[in-house]
Amino acid sequence: MKCPGQDSRFWQPGAIFEAKCPECGQMVEFFKDESKRRCRACGHMFVNPRMDFGCASYCKFAEQCLGYLPPEILAQREALLKDRVAIEMKKAFKKDFRRIARAMKVARYAEKITLQEGGDPAVAISAAYLRDVGAGAADGEERGATPAREILQRLGAREELIDAVCRIVGHRHDAEAEADTNTRIVHDAELLADLEEHGKEAAADAAAIREGIRRRLLTESARALLDDLPMEA
Known part of the structure; x- marks a missing residue:
């Protein structure tokens, strides 16, 4: 079934209009369902200025429906992805509130470290939420990443992002300094979350x-957070 907003049978007057090319000023004709058009005068490709890309920020069929998504919409999709991953994590853990609380702490630290280390928030924070979803799965570490992959595919995440998250989720042993930035971020976020959770028990x-x-941390940002983490009961 075609989205009613994109079905020409439901169009009103003004569904076909002209927009000025931002490069040369030539008028370019648009149909309301076209996400982009190339200017015949100068060849510049630009986005339909009247198109509402709101649904594209969360709909996993957006690229099939629209055929093109502007960079700002792609960025918005991944910004929203981590919030939807958090919801799926809670569904996976059901009433296991201890594991939910730990995943939330790891994600919180991952977000703080990412801001300083320059990692990819969509990858690092999603991996932080999903790190324990597949923990304890049989047949090795890679099997443990399967639930994370299924969740991200269901949410319509990019395949490159899915692979990056699953590499972190499936890497259960300690990361090394040579690991990629997102892996180091999640590694350190887990250590800080564990310290916050159990530190008061051993004040x-x-x-x-x-x-x-401190000796196990791999990023300077995590070491700075460690210094601010209270240990007193």
């Missing part, structure tokens, strides 16, 4: 615990 050994965590 008497706070200094030793903090130093042990």
